[in-house]
Amino acid sequence: xxxxxxxxxxxxxxxxxxxxxxxxxxxxxxxxxxxxxxxxxxxxxxxxxxxxxxxxxxxxxxxxxxxxxxxxxxxxxxxxxxxxxxxxxxxxxxxxxxxxxxxxxxxxxxxxxxxxxxxxxxxxxxxxxxxxxxxxxxxxxxxxxxxxxxxxxxxxxxxxxxxxxxxxxxxxxxxxxxxxxxxxxxxxxxxxxxxxxxxxxxxxxxxxxxxxxxxxxxxxxxxxxxxxxxxxxxxxxxxxxxxxxxxxxxxxxxxxxxxxxxxxxxxxxxxxxxxxxxx
Amino acid sequence: xxxxxxxxxxxxxxxxxxxxxxxxxxxxxxxxxxxxxxxxxxxxxxxxxxxxxxxxxxxxxxxxxxxxxxxxxxxxxxxxxxxxxxxxxxxxxxxxxxxxxxxxxxxxxxxxxxxxxxxxxxxxxxxxxxxxxxxxxxxxxxxxxxxxxxxxxxxxxxxxxxxxxxxxxxxxxxxxxxxxxxxxxxxxxxxxxxxxxxxxxxxxxxxxxxxxxxxxxxxxxxxxxxxxxxxxxxxxxxxxxxxxxxxxxxxxxxxxxxxxxxxxxxxxxxxxxxxxxxxxxxxxxxxxxxxxxxxxxxxxxxxxxxxxxxxxx
Numbered sequence: 001x002x003x004x005x006x007x008x009x010x011x012x013x014x015x016x017x018x019x020x021x022x023x024x025x026x027x028x029x030x031x032x033x034x035x036x037x038x039x040x041x042x043x044x045x046x047x048x049x050x051x052x053x054x055x056x057x058x059x060x061x062x063x064x065x066x067x068x069x070x071x072x073x074x075x076x077x078x079x080x081x082x083x084x085x086x087x088x089x090x091x092x093x094x095x096x097x098x099x100x101x102x103x104x105x106x107x108x109x110x111x112x113x114x115x116x117x118x119x120x121x122x123x124x125x126x127x128x129x130x131x132x133x134x135x136x137x138x139x140x141x142x143x144x145x146x147x148x149x150x151x152x153x154x155x156x157x158x159x160x161x162x163x164x165x166x167x168x169x170x171x172x173x174x175x176x177x178x179x180x181x182x183x184x185x186x187x188x189x190x191x192x193x194x195x196x197x198x199x200x201x202x203x204x205x206x207x208x209x210x211x212x213x214x215x216x217x218x219x220x221x222x223x224x225x226x227x228x229x230x231x232x233x234x235x236x237x238x239x240x241x242x243x244x245x246x247x248x249x250x251x252x253x254x255x256x257x258x259x260x261x262x263x264x265x266x267x268x269x270x271x272x273x274x275x276x277x278x279x
Numbered sequence: 280x281x282x283x284x285x286x287x288x289x290x291x292x293x294x295x296x297x298x299x300x301x302x303x304x305x306x307x308x309x310x311x312x313x314x315x316x317x318x319x320x321x322x323x324x325x326x327x328x329x330x331x332x333x334x335x336x337x338x339x340x341x342x343x344x345x346x347x348x349x350x351x352x353x354x355x356x357x358x359x360x361x362x363x364x365x366x367x368x369x370x371x372x373x374x375x376x377x378x379x380x381x382x383x384x385x386x387x388x389x390x391x392x393x394x395x396x397x398x399x400x401x402x403x404x405x406x407x408x409x410x411x412x413x414x415x416x417x418x419x420x421x422x423x424x425x426x427x428x429x430x431x432x433x434x435x436x437x438x439x440x441x442x443x444x445x446x447x448x449x450x451x452x453x454x455x456x457x458x459x460x461x462x463x464x465x466x467x468x469x470x471x472x473x474x475x476x477x478x479x480x481x482x483x484x485x486x487x488x489x490x491x492x493x494x495x496x497x498x499x500x501x502x503x504x505x506x507x508x509x510x511x512x513x514x515x516x517x518x519x520x521x522x523x524x525x526x527x528x529x530x531x532x533x534x535x536x537x538x539x540x541x542x543x544x545x546x547x548x549x550x551x552x553x554x555x556x557x558x559x560x561x562x563x564x565x566x567x568x569x570x571x572x573x574x575x576x577x578x579x580x581x582x583x584x585x586x587x588x589x590x591x592x
Binding site: 252 | 291303304416420429433491519522543547563580
């Protein structure tokens with residue numbers, strides 16, 4: 001009850017509330033995309049219609065159409081699906097890898113810790129986007145490879161957080177008691193330690209989800225993201241870039257979409273962090 | 280001592296990265312042949328080329344040979360530009376260096392100043408305002424803020440050029456937007472870290488003592504708080520460099536700035552693997568180098584760290 005009330009009070013802070021509305025809104029848009037989108041996101045209608053123009057069937061292109069005549073609003077709505085599923089899947093796999101590695105390294109210490117920590121340091125000394133570019137060039141551009149690249153790039157940071165927390169918790173009395181009682185190692189790792197490290201991870205998850213969305217957007221912008229014609233915000237900016245001088249609507253709306261989603265996630269993380277942990 | 284240890288660690292890191300990059304890009308020799316010779320080469324041509332260039336040797340031998348070439352400055356020839364990679368890379372690195380230096384020169388004062396202002400009084404309106412501003416600016420992807428700036432300053436007001444090709448020599452006007460985008464993306468994080476560090480220092484006993492003695496606030500901040508509060512941001516700024524490099528790639532591509540980022544971009548689009556390898560190694564060298572610089576500066580600011588660890592921590 002008390003944690004529920006506290007959570008509620010946190011979410012009622014204005015910034016957190018804005019974050020919640022933005023993220024919730026985009027989630028709903030992604031969920032109900034087929035109901036909300038006025039047109040098929042892949043169908044070519046009237047090329048380069050301005051926002052507010054009417055189509056041949058009398059319907060309105062609220063945000064205009066792109067260079068091959070696809071409705072931008074519909075592509076944005078379906079793009080929310082692409083970005084949210086891809087970012088969540090990628091971040092979740094990164095978490096699985098990072099948590100497992102961090103628990104093992106923090107609990108057993110010794111050689112395995114040194115090896116995993118070194119590997120994490122090596123990957124962290126790579127600028128993320130450049131690491132992604134190397135991976136995508138080596139393995140090709142596809143949703144699975146984007147997820148793989150993000151996992152590879154984000155897991156080390158998660159690993160570090162979990163490792164530090166685990167090292168601290170592993171020496172506490174209740175863990176020593178569990179060892180004395182003869183509980184199995186996986187049970188100690190996932191049943192005893194993991195529940196105690198999830199708190200800081202929730203905040204980090206929100207933030208990292210936002211950064212992953214930025215990265216997926218940047219890959220799309222560079223033309224290294226999902227292969228066309230999948231509706232994806234970053235790719236929309238890439239496709240519209242050369243025509244942006246005459247048709248700014250091609251690029252401005254996808255940019256607003258991704259900025260608002262990431263901003264929502266950051267504000268939500270900021271709110272969840274709460275006052276006590278703000279320093 | 281610490282610096283030597285760091286240097287050894289840096290060299291080990293770079294070796295591991297080079298192995299990783301080589302593994303990713305050159306393990307599958309069939310693909311290497313396709314990428315170098317193109318889609319339309321015949322299997323016979325590929326086989327002959329692989330044979331000629333020693334690709335049928337064991338993987339480790341190939342790696343060592345590549346590493347040896349890299350260390351001695353033989354970085355190979357770009358398959359897309361048909362030019363020696365070292366010759367190609369140096370002017371591009373210099374161009375990106377100018378962009379990054381300009382960004383840091385603008386970003387550091389803004390970030391430190393706003394972070395210190397916010398941290399003087401925790402929870403004040405100014406503090407909240409600056410914190411929210413920091414969250415907002417870091418949440419906007421570089422390509423999006425580039426679009427927004429372009430929309431306002433190029434399309435609407437018509438004040439600035441939309442591309443930064445530097446065709447007519449270095450032009451300050453062409454630098455304004457790329458630098459602004461990079462500053463916006465990197466400023467918030469450094470400001471937040473500075474703020475956190477300042478808040479911590481302002482809450483420490485020696486500041487309280489100074490206050491109780493009646494030292495004016497201005498003097499407390501300038502003489503007592505700043506030196507300690509700036510320790511953490513130095514490290515943070517240096518750790519920000521990998522992020523900055525990622526941003527540089529996006530910004531250079533957006534504004535068609537002829538630097539390291541556009542080179543890597545072209546290399547990626549054309550599967551120019553030797554060029555990608557060189558670019559990846561250069562970026563890791565930059566990051567590792569900046570970490571060493573961060574260590575040296577931290578030691579300078581805080582000599583206690585250089586002393587052998589007496590109290591085990």
